Amino acid sequence: MIEARELVKQFGPQRVLDGIDLKVEEGEIVVLLGPSGSGKSTLLRCLNGLETPTSGTVEVAGVIVDAGLKPRDREARFRSIRQRTGMVFQQFNLYPHKTALGNVTEALRVVRGLAAAEADRIGERLLARVGLSDKRDAYPSRLSGGQQQRVAIARALATEPAVLLFDEPTSALDPELVGEVLAVMRELAREGMTMVVVTHEMKFAREAASRVVFLDGGRIVEEAAPEAFFASPRHERAQRFIRQLQ
Ligand code: ADP
Ligand code: MG
Numbered sequence: 001m002i003e004a005r006e007l008v009k010q011f012g013p014q015r016v017l018d019g020i021d022l023k024v025e026e027g028e029i030v031v032l033l034g035p036s037g038s039g040k041s042t043l044l045r046c047l048n049g050l051e052t053p054t055s056g057t058v059e060v061a062g063v064i065v066d067a068g069l070k071p072r073d074r075e076a077r078f079r080s081i082r083q084r085t086g087m088v089f090q091q092f093n094l095y096p097h098k099t100a101l102g103n104v105t106e107a108l109r110v111v112r113g114l115a116a117a118e119a120d121r122i123g124e125r126l127l128a129r130v131g132l133s134d135k136r137d138a139y140p141s142r143l144s145g146g147q148q149q150r151v152a153i154a155r156a157l158a159t160e161p162a163v164l165l166f167d168e169p170t171s172a173l174d175p176e177l178v179g180e181v182l183a184v185m186r187e188l189a190r191e192g193m194t195m196v197v198v199t200h201e202m203k204f205a206r207e208a209a210s211r212v213v214f215l216d217g218g219r220i221v222e223e224a225a226p227e228a229f230f231a232s233p234r235h236e237r238a239q240r241f242i243r244q245l246q
Contacts, residue, residue, distance in 0.1 A: 001026045001163055001194045002047060007056035008067075009042050009218075016042045018218035020056070024163075027192045031205040031226070034215035035241060040198045043215070044165045047196070048085045049078025060085060061162035083111070086156025090168040092148040094140040094155075100127060100147075101136040104154045111159065126154040130184050146177030153184055164188065166197040202245055206230055214238045 002024035009017040016039050024030050032040045045051040047058055052074070053067040061084040065077040094103050101123045108119035127133050130150040140148050149169060156164060166185070170178040182204050189195060189208050199205065205212060205226055212229040214222040214237075222235045233239045 001028075001061060002196065003057075003059040004043075004047065005057040005059075007043075007046060007058065008054045009039075009046055009051060010054045016218050017046065017053075020218075020220060022213065022220065024194060024196060026194050028210040029189045029195045029197065029208050031209040031212050032196060032198045032215060033205065033212060033238075033241065035237070038215040039218040040215055041167050042218075044087070044167050044196060044198060047165060048082050048087060049075070050087075083159060084161055085163045085165060086153075086159070086161040087165045088149070088152050088156050088167070088169045090171045092140070092145070092152040092172075094148055094151060096140050099137050099139055100132060100143065100151045100154075103140070103151055104158055107155070107158050122158065123154075126157055127151070129157070130154045131180070144177055145173045146180045149173065149181045150184055153181070153188075157188075162194065164193055164195045166195065166199065168198050168200065170199065170201060202230070214241070 004020050004022045007017055007020040008015065020043060032043065034040050042051055046053045047060060055067045057064065057066045060081045063077050063081050063084065065074055065081065095106065098106065101120060104126050105119040105123040108114045108122055109116065124133065124136060127136055130153055132147060132150055135143060135147060143151065170181050173181065178201065182201060186208055209226045212224055212226050213220055214235065216237045222229065222233060222238045230242065233242055
């Protein structure tokens, strides 16, 4: 479902991704771990073209983008990848002047061109799926952080993505609100959604991940099943990372 081959991203002289090879099969939950600045966000953003890779190849849901393509062709393919992926950010990035339902249906109306009634019907179903049917008319400022993030997940699901990318979806939340967002993510995992998740929630990583991928300095230095990774990380940097959690 996702494949990165020899993916490199440079910001000026700085090589932030230094030859990433990553494969994610349909239905897998891959948790990306690594110290701050190791390139986790940049990797997610290169997968859907929010950042332009410097070299290498990205393939998502059957769409292949080689960094060497002409900019116009590359952008067209990334647009097509973005239509097949949903992304959830640390900051929920909801439209403040739209209701919960309005946020969820925006892409259905604007991108898909659905009539309002049809978009609302789908939007209501998605809000129900994240447990927020009663908040359909609420504006983001009247929702808790956990509720806002659940709206953001419903919004990401609206265009029926083949893949969901999460970048620290619970890092901005008060601790007591983390669980409700993780519960929605666990449910999506159970339903077979393909997900790549950057998170510091190690319990989620242990229990929900099919695989843990550990980045350091823009390289994948370790890749393992969560049980093996947490019980006995092989790489020194990963060992230190896990010790710091305890
Ligand atoms: P992580 O998500 O693992 O904390 P990032 O992918 O955000 O790491 O960042 C990796 C490195 O790339 C950091 O050194 C960061 O400063 C740098 N970086 C990220 N985005 C940009 C950018 N737009 N311009 C320049 N440097 C960037
Ligand atoms: Mg990051």
